[in-house]
Amino acid sequence: MRIVSGIQPTGNLHLGNYLGAIRNWVRMQDDLEPGSECLFFLADLHAISMPHSPAELRRATLEMVAALVACGIDPNRSVLFNQAQVPAHAELQWLLNGTARMGWLNRMTQFKDKSGKNREGASVALFTYPVLQAADVLLYQATHVPVGEDQKQHLELARDIAQKFNNDFCSEDAPVFTLPEAFIPPAAARIMSLRDGTKKMSKSDPSEMSRIELADDADTIMKKIKKAKTDPGSLPSEMAGLEGRPEALNLVSIYAVLADEKPEAVLARFAGQGFGVFKPALGEVLVETLSPISQRFRELVEDREALDAILAKGALRAREIGIPTLDATYNALGLVRARERG
Ligand code: ATP
Numbered sequence: 001m002r003i004v005s006g007i008q009p010t011g012n013l014h015l016g017n018y019l020g021a022i023r024n025w026v027r028m029q030d031d032l033e034p035g036s037e038c039l040f041f042l043a044d045l046h047a048i049s050m051p052h053s054p055a056e057l058r059r060a061t062l063e064m065v066a067a068l069v070a071c072g073i074d075p076n077r078s079v080l081f082n083q084a085q086v087p088a089h090a091e092l093q094w095l096l097n098g099t100a101r102m103g104w105l106n107r108m109t110q111f112k113d114k115s116g117k118n119r120e121g122a123s124v125a126l127f128t129y130p131v132l133q134a135a136d137v138l139l140y141q142a143t144h145v146p147v148g149e150d151q152k153q154h155l156e157l158a159r160d161i162a163q164k165f166n167n168d169f170c171s172e173d174a175p176v177f178t179l180p181e182a183f184i185p186p187a188a189a190r191i192m193s194l195r196d197g198t199k200k201m202s203k204s205d206p207s208e209m210s211r212i213e214l215a216d217d218a219d220t221i222m223k224k225i226k227k228a229k230t231d232p233g234s235l236p237s238e239m240a241g242l243e244g245r246p247e248a249l250n251l252v253s254i255y256a257v258l259a260d261e262k263p264e265a266v267l268a269r270f271a272g273q274g275f276g277v278f279k280p281a282l283g284e285v286l287v288e289t290l291s292p293i294s295q296r297f298r299e300l301v302e303d304r305e306a307l308d309a310i311l312a313k314g315a316l317r318a319r320e321i322g323i324p325t326l327d328a329t330y331n332a333l334g335l336v337r338a339r340e341r342g
C-alpha cells in the first residue's frame with residue numbers, strides 16, 4: 001500500500017483541525033502494515049490558485065509542518081514535504097495537461113463553487129487544480145488516497161487521466177500509472193465553536209475564545225473551557241437529553257473523542273452533574289492531550305532550521321520515489337532528454 005495525501009497549509013491551527021484532520025493522518029501512519037508507506041504533503045502549489053498573501057503562505061506552511069510533527073507525524077517513518085520543493089509535481093502536471101480533457105475539467109464542481117459568479121476572473125490554476133492533484137498522486141504510484149466526499153470527483157478524474165495516458169502512450173503490459181483507489185477515512189469528528197454550538201470551530205472566527213488553539217498553554221485551555229457557552233441544565237443520562245442543547249452536545253462530544261469513549265459512556269459517568277463539575281473535567285482531559293503537542297509545537301515553530309531540515313529530508317525521499325515515474329512519462333510521450341538529469 002502506498003498512501004498519498006495532501007493538506008492545504010493553514011496557520012492558527014485549532015482543536016477542530018487536530019481532531020478532524022491531523023489526527024487521522026497520524027492514525028493512518030501508525031496503523032500501516034509493514035512494507036507500506038505514507039506520503040504526506042503540504043499543498044502549497046495548490047494554495048496559489050486563490051488570491052493569497054505570500055507572507056501568510058510562508059508562515060502557514062512552516063506552522064503546519066510544526067503542527068503535523070508535534071501531533072505525531074514522524075518524518076522518519078512518513079514522507080513529509082511540501083510540493084514547492086519537489087518540482088516533479090509541477091512538471092508532471094504539465095505533462096498530464098496533454099491528456100486531461102477540457103470537458104472533464106468543465107464538469108468539476110469545485111471549480112464552479114470556488115469561482116462562483118466570477119468565472120472569467122478565476123485563475124487558470126483554479127481550473128487546472130485537479131490536474132495538479134492527479135499529478136500529486138500518480139507521481140508516486142499511489143495505491144490508496146484518503147478523500148473526503150468533496151474530493152471524490154477529483155480522484156475519479158485522476159483515474160481517468162491515468163487510464164487515458166496508459167491507453168494512449170503505453171503498451172498494455174507496461175502502463176506508466178497505477179490507478180489509485182479512494183478510501184474514505186472513518187468519519188472525523190466535527191468540533192463546534194465554544195461560543196456557539198451551531199457553528200463549527202474555525203480559525204476565521206474573530207473570537208479566540210471560540211476555539212482551542214494548538215499553541216494554547218494549559219491555563220489558556222482551562223480558561224477557555226470555563227468560559228465556554230453552556231446552558232443552565234445539568235448533564236442528562238441519555239443522548240436524547242442533549243437535543244436542542246448544541247453547546248452541551250459539543251462539550252460532551254469533545255470529551256468523548258479525546259477520551260476515546262462513546263458519548264453515551266461519558267453521559268453515564270456525568271449524568272446529573274452540572275457544568276461546574278463537567279467543565280473542569282473536560283479541561284483536564286484537554287490539557288492532558290494537548291499539552292505535549294502544544295509544547296512541542298511552540299518549540300518547533302520557532303526552530304526554522306529544524307523545519308527546513310524536516311522538509312528537505314521529505315523532499316529528497318519524495319523525489320527519489322517520484323523520479324522514475326516522471327522519467328517514464330517524459331519517455332512515453334517521446335520527449336527527448338539527456339540520460340543524466342542534473
Ligand atoms: P476556515 O475558517 O478558514 O475555513 P478552518 O478552521 O475551517 O478554516 P481549514 O483550513 O478550512 O480550517 O481546514 C483544515 C482541515 O481541518 C480540514 O480537513 C477540515 O475539514 C478540518 N476542520 C476544520 N475545522 C474543523 C472542525 N471544527 N471540526 C473538525 N474538522 C475541522
Ligand code: MG
Pocket residue numbers: 202
Ligand atoms: Mg474551513
